[in-house]
Amino acid sequence: MSPLIAPSILAADFANLQREVEMLNSSEADYIHVDIMDGVFVPNISFGIPVTEAIHRHAKKPLDVHLMIVNPDNYLEAFRKAGAEVISVHYEACNHLHRTLQAITTLGAKAGVAINPHTPVELLSDVIQDIDLVCMMSVNPGFGGQKFIENTYSKVSRLKDLILAKGAKTKIEIDGGVNLQNAPKLLASGADVLVAGSFVFNSSDPVQTISQLKEIALV
Numbered sequence: 001m002s003p004l005i006a007p008s009i010l011a012a013d014f015a016n017l018q019r020e021v022e023m024l025n026s027s028e029a030d031y032i033h034v035d036i037m038d039g040v041f042v043p044n045i046s047f048g049i050p051v052t053e054a055i056h057r058h059a060k061k062p063l064d065v066h067l068m069i070v071n072p073d074n075y076l077e078a079f080r081k082a083g084a085e086v087i088s089v090h091y092e093a094c095n096h097l098h099r100t101l102q103a104i105t106t107l108g109a110k111a112g113v114a115i116n117p118h119t120p121v122e123l124l125s126d127v128i129q130d131i132d133l134v135c136m137m138s139v140n141p142g143f144g145g146q147k148f149i150e151n152t153y154s155k156v157s158r159l160k161d162l163i164l165a166k167g168a169k170t171k172i173e174i175d176g177g178v179n180l181q182n183a184p185k186l187l188a189s190g191a192d193v194l195v196a197g198s199f200v201f202n203s204s205d206p207v208q209t210i211s212q213l214k215e216i217a218l219v
């Protein structure tokens with residue numbers, strides 16, 4: 001099965017967002033990954049609700065919104081209204097994760113949980129049935145273009161085992177430093193969705209790069 005591909009708009013040319021979104025519309029991308037950074041949870045600020053709305057206005061692909069923010073509960077409704085199809089909150093930013101997941105589901109979005117590289121997958125054991133997607137960070141969140149952390153492979157395998165053991169339908173998304181070198185092993189380890197920012201947007205032909213990622217299949 002080929003992976004689902006979620007190019008990260010963080011690596012796009014922000015002065016030409018409409019053109020970049022239209023490029024993604026014409027590609028084999030399955031989602032548009034939208035990185036929201038508040039300068040508090042992560043040491044960087046990206047963009048917020050109006051820009052997400054503007055992306056949504058042109059997008060023909062569902063928006064996969066990754067909230068790297070503190071107090072995400074305060075903004076779930078706004079991002080849903082702005083067009084988020086998937087909303088991922090950080091495990092490390094939620095004191096009452098189960099409640100937050102319910103709130104996302106009630107809004108009609110898919111509920112995602114992002115985990116930092118230091119967060120063990122086992123911490124999700126008791127809520128895995130309530131999670132549609134785990135966004136596993138394979139870099140420390142905050143910036144595009146960082147180096148992939150190799151320990152991710154074993155985390156993916158452990159998370160896959162946990163999902164199967166619980167009979168959950170949770171998808172595993174990998175976020176950070178994904179490229180054509182590490183993608184096959186990520187898939188073999190159990191990944192379902194690959195986020196790719198700089199690898200796609202810095203390539204000479206992003207549409208073709210997306211196709212190449214999409215063509216990786218498990219034999």
Ligand code: DX5
Nearest residue numbers: 141142144145176177197198
């Ligand atoms: C990192 C973001 C990632 C990032 C991925 O904080 O969550 O989604 O945009 O970019 P690359 O693929 O360049 O690592």
Ligand code: ZN
Nearest residue numbers: 033035066175
């Ligand atoms: Zn992200």
